[in-house]
Amino acid sequence: MAHIIVLGAGIGGMSAAYELRDALGKDHAVTVVGDGDLFSFTPSNPWVAVGWRRPADIQISxxxxxxxxxxxxxxxxxxxxxxxxxxxxxxDGRALEYDYLVIATGPRLAFDEVPGLGPGGHTQSVCTTEHADKAWEAYQAFLAAPGPVVVGAAAGASCFGPAYEFAMILDADLRKRRLRDRVPITYVSPEPYVGHMGLGGVGDSRGLLESEFRQRHIRWLANAKITGVRDGEMDVVEMDDDGQPKKQHVLPFRYSMVLPAFTGVDAVRGIEGLCNPRGFILIDRHQRNPAYPNIYSLGVCVAIPPVEATPVPTGAPKTGFMIESVVTAVARNIQSAIAGAPAAAEATWNAICLADMGDTGVAFVALPQIPPRNVTWARKGKWVHMAKVAFEKYFLMKMKSGNTEPVYEKYVLKLLGVMRIR
Incomplete structure (x- = not known):
């Protein structure tokens, strides 16, 4: 009997555990190692930060x-x-032995790379549900004395969707409260332009998101690096196309949410052959580590190159659709390894993102993620907001039931009509 350990109990880790159990039956042991007893549906964290969800609404045991x-x-x-x-x-000092290891830890949040950044400093975060709940506490205090807001991402970030979402969800919430006229909002990002998203743009994502920001009176600073944060002030350097300083900005704020860069988690960082210098897991096309072929990895913690070089460093995102595809490949390849057969399954590295904007939303499709692409598509509409609400419901049902159906393929792709786009 083989023992498979899945390191991580997030979207990738939980999905992998269920698919491994389905693929291997009851003849082999599967153990998940998590950090706490709660699974959180991370894409809903921006809603938690403005009080549209409670943590209990998006968490399960x-x-x-x-x-x-x-x-x-x-x-x-x-x-x-x-x-x-x-x-x-x-x-707690114990050790668990494994025959196969699946690393699905998600990232370490590198707030320490910018002085004053993060919940331990002067900005909020929606990277975890705990952070989002603290952001909601800070937001309630802000509502009593509103003022300037800065939302964005630090240099090296690879997950930009939640920053866009939060800026526009915040805009929608403040308009509902009749406070929007008292709150200037600035979006700050290392992306070379609004709508880049670490993907080199998707369709006319630049024009679409710039138009949306103008409509909502959200100012932006792209190609920008946050160099430090103090109580109520943020230092930002705007760069030119060669990555050289062009203009210095000191942005005042009463509330700020900034996504950090990611690294690999401490449990794996610095292990030669397993990780790159940032601590992300090295993998081949079958999701196996080249130095330790009984170790597989998936999700945000894997090492993939940027889509393109940018003047301020940006990383490539790993979306939910991509993670579902990778989970299936990992389960099939471990099944083959146990049977003594060579690995054959490969994931489809496609990017599909539903970005909620509070009262509407934008859907992005990049097939494959790295250009040149077969499909590049972006659409805006209230239906995207409704689709994300439905997706939250279906994914939490999947995590409760252990259903191994790919939620993106069954619900989201049909909704988007990707087959017709092709």
């Missing part, structure tokens, strides 16, 4: 639902992966 499928769970978190010894050290 991990051990309760995994146990129904005979999947083990350890919620104390991983201290260190020891690939030479095929084991994971837990934070």
């Amino acid at each position: 991990v051990p309760t639902h995994l146990a129904r499928h005979d999947i083990g769970f350890e919620g104390v978190g991983a201290q260190r992966v020891e690939p030479e010894r095929n084991r994971v050290l837990l934070r």
Whole structure:
């Protein structure tokens, strides 16, 4: 009997555990190692930050639902992966041995790379539900004394969708409260232009999002690097096309939400052969690590190159559709490895994103993610907002039931009509 450990209990880790159980049956052991007992539907965090959701609305108990499928769970978190010894050290001092390891940890949030950034400093975050809940607390205080807002992402960020979402959800919420006229909003990003999103743009995403920002009176600074944050002030350097400083800005704010750059988590960083210098897991086309072929990885923690070089560093996003495809490839390749067969499954590295804007939304499709593409498509409409609400519902149902159906393929692709676009 083989023992497979899945490191991480987020969207990728939970999906992988269910698909592995489905692929392997009950003859092999599957154990998930998480950091705490709760699964959070991360795409809903911007709604939590403005009070449109409570944390309990988007969280479920991990051990309760995994146990129904005979999947083990350890919620104390991983201290260190020891690939030479095929084991994971837990934070309580215990060690778990594995035959195969799936690393799906998500990222370490590198707030420390910008002085004063993050919930421990002077800005808020929607990267975790805990952060989003703290952002909601800060937002309630802000509403009593509104003023300038800065939303954006730090240099090296690779996840821009939530920043766009939050800026426009905030705009929508403030208009509902009749406070929008008292709140100047500025979007700051390392992207070379609005709508780049770490993807080199998708269709006319630049024109679409610039138009949306103008309509909502959201000022923007692109090709910009945040160099420091103080209480109520942010230092930003706007760069030229060669990455040289062009203009210095000091932006005042009473409320700010900034997404950080990511690195690999401490449990794997610095392990030679396993990670790149930023701590992201190195993989081949079958999601296996070249140095340790019994280790697989998926999701935000994998090492993939930027879509293109940009004057201020940006990374490439890993979207939910991509993660679902990778999860299936990992499960099939571990099934093959156990049977003594060569790995054959490969993921489709496509990007599909539903960006909610509070009262409307934008859908982006990039097939494949890295240009040149077969499909580049972007559309705006209230239906995107409704689609994201429905997607939240279906994905939480999937996590509770252990259903291995690909939610994006079954619901989102049909809704978008991608087959007709092709």
